[in-house]
Amino acid sequence: MSKGITSRAENYSQWYNELVVKADLADSSAVRGCMVIKPYGYAIWEKMQAQLDKMFKETGHVNAYFPLFIPKSFFSREASHVEGFAKECAVVTHYRLKNSPDGKGIVVDDDAKLEEELIVRPTSETIIWNTYKDWIHSYRDLPLLINQWANVVRWEMRTRLFLRTAEFLWQEGHTAHATKEEAIAETTKMINVYADFAEKYMAVPVIKGAKTANERFAGALDTYCIEALMQDGKALQAGTSHFLGQNFAKAFDVKFATREGTLDYVWATSWGVSTRLMGALIMAHSDDNGLVLPPKLAPIHVVIVPIYLKPEQLALLSVKILPLKQELETKGLTVKFDDRDTVKPGFKFAEHELKGIPVRIAIGPRDVENGTVEIARRDTLTKEVYPMSEAVDVVTRLMNEIQENIYRKASDFRTANTYRTDSYAEFKEILDKGGFILAHWDGTAETEDRIKDETKATIRCIPFDAPEEAGKCILTGKPSNRRVLFARAY
RNA sequence: CGGGGUGUAGCGCAGUCCGGUUAGCGUAUCUGCUUUGGGAGCAGAGGGUCGCAGGUUCGAAUCCUGCCACCCCGACCA
Numbered sequence: 001m002s003k004g005i006t007s008r009a010e011n012y013s014q015w016y017n018e019l020v021v022k023a024d025l026a027d028s029s030a031v032r033g034c035m036v037i038k039p040y041g042y043a044i045w046e047k048m049q050a051q052l053d054k055m056f057k058e059t060g061h062v063n064a065y066f067p068l069f070i071p072k073s074f075f076s077r078e079a080s081h082v083e084g085f086a087k088e089c090a091v092v093t094h095y096r097l098k099n100s101p102d103g104k105g106i107v108v109d110d111d112a113k114l115e116e117e118l119i120v121r122p123t124s125e126t127i128i129w130n131t132y133k134d135w136i137h138s139y140r141d142l143p144l145l146i147n148q149w150a151n152v153v154r155w156e157m158r159t160r161l162f163l164r165t166a167e168f169l170w171q172e173g174h175t176a177h178a179t180k181e182e183a184i185a186e187t188t189k190m191i192n193v194y195a196d197f198a199e200k201y202m203a204v205p206v207i208k209g210a211k212t213a214n215e216r217f218a219g220a221l222d223t224y225c226i227e228a229l230m231q232d233g234k235a236l237q238a239g240t241s242h243f244l245g246q247n248f249a250k251a252f253d254v255k256f257a258t259r260e261g262t263l264d265y266v267w268a269t270s271w272g273v274s275t276r277l278m279g280a281l282i283m284a285h286s287d288d289n290g291l292v293l294p295p296k297l298a299p300i301h302v303v304i305v306p307i308y309l310k311p312e313q314l315a316l317l318s319v320k321i322l323p324l325k326q327e328l329e330t331k332g333l334t335v336k337f338d339d340r341d342t343v344k345p346g347f348k349f350a351e352h353e354l355k356g357i358p359v360r361i362a363i364g365p366r367d368v369e370n371g372t373v374e375i376a377r378r379d380t381l382t383k384e385v386y387p388m389s390e391a392v393d394v395v396t397r398l399m400n401e402i403q404e405n406i407y408r409k410a411s412d413f414r415t416a417n418t419y420r421t422d423s424y425a426e427f428k429e430i431l432d433k434g435g436f437i438l439a440h441w442d443g444t445a446e447t448e449d450r451i452k453d454e455t456k457a458t459i460r461c462i463p464f465d466a467p468e469e470a471g472k473c474i475l476t477g478k479p480s481n482r483r484v485l486f487a488r489a490y
Numbered sequence: 491c492g493g494g495g496u497g498u499a500g501c502g503c504a505g506u507c508c509g510g511u512u513a514g515c516g517u518a519u520c521u522g523c524u525u526u527g528g529g530a531g532c533a534g535a536g537g538g539u540c541g542c543a544g545g546u547u548c549g550a551a552u553c554c555u556g557c558c559a560c561c562c563c564g565a566c567c568a
Contacts, residue, residue, distance in 0.1 A: 021501095028560085088567075123568070157491080157566050164567070217568045225568085240568050272568075307527050346528035364527055374527080 016161050019282065023291045023354050026161060033159030033166035040355060041278065043299035045169065048277060049149065051201050051296070052171060055193050061145045061173060066127050068150075069118035074126040077251040084218020085122045088155045090166075092118040120153040125219065125244075125270055128174045129252040136176055136266055138257045143186070144176040162279035163236070163490050170274035176266045178258065180245070183267035184222075187243040190271040191224040194239035202277065203294040203407035204228050204284045205414050206238060207436070207485060209461025214445050217270075221245040227460040227485065229414045230283040233434015235460050235487035238280050241271035279490075284410050291356030292379055294406055295399040301333040302395055303352045307345050307364030314339060317363055320388070324361070324373075327392050333399070353378060358402050359395055379405050420483065424474050427486070431457050436487050438466075440480035442473035451475055451486070460485045 020026050025041030028034075037045065053063070069092060076082050096112030121127065128148075136144060153167050173190060177183040191208055198206045206226035216223045220242035228238045249255070249265035258264050285292040295301055304325060306317040318339070325335045336357075338348050345362070352360055360383075362374040373391050376383035379402045386394050417435035421427050430437055441447060441459065451474075452458055466482045473480050 032560085084568080154567080158564085211568090215568085220568085223568070237568080242568075270568090274568095305527095309526060344526050344528090344530065346526085346530085348529090349527095350529045362527070366527070 016279075016282070019286055019290060020161055023356070025278070025282070025291075028161060031166070033156065035161055035165050035167075037169075037275070040299065044281070044293070044297060045275060045278060047297045047299060048197075048201075049171075052193075052197055052273065053147075053149075055197060056147050056171075056173065059145075059189060059193060061147045061175075063149065064146050065148055065150070066124050066131065068121055070121050070124075070127045072117045072119055074130055075119055077126065078219050078247055080247075081125065081219035081251075085154075088157075089122055090120040090153045090155050092120065121150075122152055122154045123270075123272075124148060124150070124152075124172055125174065125248055126252075129248040129254060129268070132174075132176055132266075133252050133254045136254055136256050139178050139259050142176055142178045142256060142266065143182065145173075145186075146175065147171055147173045160279075160490070162282070163276055165275070168275045170272050172270060172272040175269045176249075176254070177268070178256065178264075178266065180267050183245075183269050184243050187222065187224055187241045187269045187271070190269070191226060191239070191241040194241065194271070194273060195226050197273075198226055198228065198238055198277075198280075199407065201294065201296045202281050202284070203296075203403060203410060204238070204280055205407065205411045207461065207463050209463040209466075209485060211240075211461055212445070212448060212459050212484075214448050215459065217242045219244060219247050220270075221247070225461050227436075227487075227489075228280050228284060229417060229436055229487070230280070230490070231286075231413065232283070233417060233488075235436065235489040236276070236280050236283070237460070237489065238277060239271070239273040242269060244268035244270060285406050286356075289350075289381065290354030292406060293356035293358060295358045295403050298356065298358050299334065300336045300355075300357050301399065302328055302335045302359045302361060303348075303357045304335065304337045304361045304363065305345055305348050305352075306337075306339060307362055309365075311341070313365060314341070316368065317365075320368060321363055324388070324391060328395060331392065331396050333395070349376075353381075359398050361391065361395070377402055379409075422471065422474065427457075427474055428455055431455055431486075431488055434488070436460070436485055438463075438483040439474040439486055440471035440482075441484045442476050442478035442480055447473060447475050447478075456488050457486045458489055460487050460489060 023040070024038050026038055027036045029036045075086070093114055094108050094112050095114060096109040097106045098109040100107045132144065135141060149171050151167055151169050155166060156164055159165055175183070175186050177186060195206050195208050198204045206228045208224065208226055211223040211225055217240065222243040224241045225237050226239045228236050230236055246265040246267060248268050254266050255263050256266055281297070282291060304321055306314055306321060308314045308317055321337055325337050328335045340348070349360065356378060358378050360376040362376070367373055371388050372385050373388055374383055374385050375391065375394055377398055414436070418438065419430050419435055420438045421430060422440065427437060427439060448459055462482070462484045466484070469482055471480050471483065472478065
């Protein structure tokens with residue numbers, strides 16, 4: 001890496017603070033571990049939301065909303081779930097404040113203690129399954145395919161902007177099915193939706209696979225995930241889809257009358273992606289000049305910068321620019337005409353690059369004279385002069401080219417940083433450089449833990465497409481029949 | 491929760507060890523003129539509970555005590 005935003009930083013938090021703050025995406029908030037998502041950052045999230053929501057609906061899901069507060073007793077009904085989440089929950093214990101007797105501000109009113117504490121949801125399985133009990137009685141009520149867009153709170157000991165904030169925005173799908181097979185099919189379907197979204201929209205290549213028992217969601221029988229590789233060589237879990245079996249149905253007593261007239265517990269799945277995807281997007285593509293956004297998720301596709309000396313010249317340029325803007329908009333593009341007279345063109349160029357706007361058009365008096373425009377692309381930082389008449393075609397073509405190019409770049413990067421090794425010594429060396437490692441593992445939690453302790457590497461997943469291959473565990477030498485994906489992760 | 495660090499103008503920092511002019515620099519902001527095809531220049535102006543509370547002192551950003559907040563490293567983490 002050369003000089004610039006990505007290389008100046010000594011660690012990723014610093015990298016992040018520098019880029020995220022400068023590109024106007026988010027700030028740390030006054031509240032521990034939380035963030036303020038700024039308008040430009042939120043606009044990117046809205047684009048993600050819109051596309052994901054469309055994909056959920058295309059796969060038969062509908063949206064609903066469930067409470068933020070979960071009675072503590074709900075939580076303890078599923079044993080492994082409470083074990084997985086209890087340590088990191090925010091708890092509401094009182095419902096009133098009062099003026100402090102000493103006149104110094106406000107204190108919690110001890111008389112207003114809740115009989116049962118409320119947990120601020122870290123995930124909604126429990127409150128949703130408590131509701132599903134009333135909604136599901138017959139096989140005719142199934143499948144129930146619901147998604148919720150919400151905020152959740154997890155009081156993590158250590159937070160990182162976008163990657164692990166105390167409060168974050170996400171969607172969580174919660175489905176109920178009559179059969180095990182159907183629930184597993186749903187789990188697979190949704191991990192595929194996530195993978196498609198990551199690759200086709202975010203332009204981030206991902207590896208689909210199953211989590212090991214150690215890394216599985218608390219309360220799930222199986223967890224599928226997509227894993228992406230960031231530019232610093234660390235892995236990021238970008239989305240998960242869980243097969244919950246009948247665990248929650250049993251915990252919340254959700255039974256249904258089958259077609260055959262028997263009574264059975266329903267089969268469940270849950271799946272989610274969060275604002276962490278913003279982190280993935282930033283870390284996967286950004287360069288030393290700032291953010292690089294895939295056109296399909298960029299809030300602004302094209303910025304037009306007029307170059308002029310006097311206000312009269314801006315008026316003349318506008319005559320050329322406004323019709324061009326309009327024509328681009330009819331092609332479905334979002335176009336910003338940056339006619340601010342408070343900053344110079346050079347400043348605008350740098351600013352739009354920092355924000356990752358895919359294409360920039362500059363028009364000055366020289367262009368008006370020649371009937372041309374200058375078109376610059378963010379991904380390659382190259383610029384060329386075209387006849388005005390070709391501008392719309394060039395820009396629409398560039399949208400596809402840039403989308404493909406940044407995917408290819410990320411994909412090439414991943415290929416170059418994915419290793420296979422059968423030597424534990426080499427395994428450790430590779431980890432220090434960063435990247436994915438495909439290696440054999442004996443399948444035991446003990447080995448997985450020991451590797452984690454010794455190297456900080458975790459098994460990201462057992463890739464679905466891992467071919468059968470006889471080998472020996474990298475640590476113990478015991479037999480293994482396929483390679484699994486190791487990496488240091490966020 | 492353990493280890494380390496930092497709190498001084500919107501932002502970034504110096505000053506603190508060794509107390510002493512009116513608390514300073516960069517940047518941003520405002521005004522004016524000149525500039526405008528890659529982050530403008532000059533001149534002037536405004537902006538401060540020095541994290542909070544107490545103490546020592548003729549005098550505290552600076553020393554002492556207590557507290558708070560944030561950041562980094564670790565433990566932890568669908």
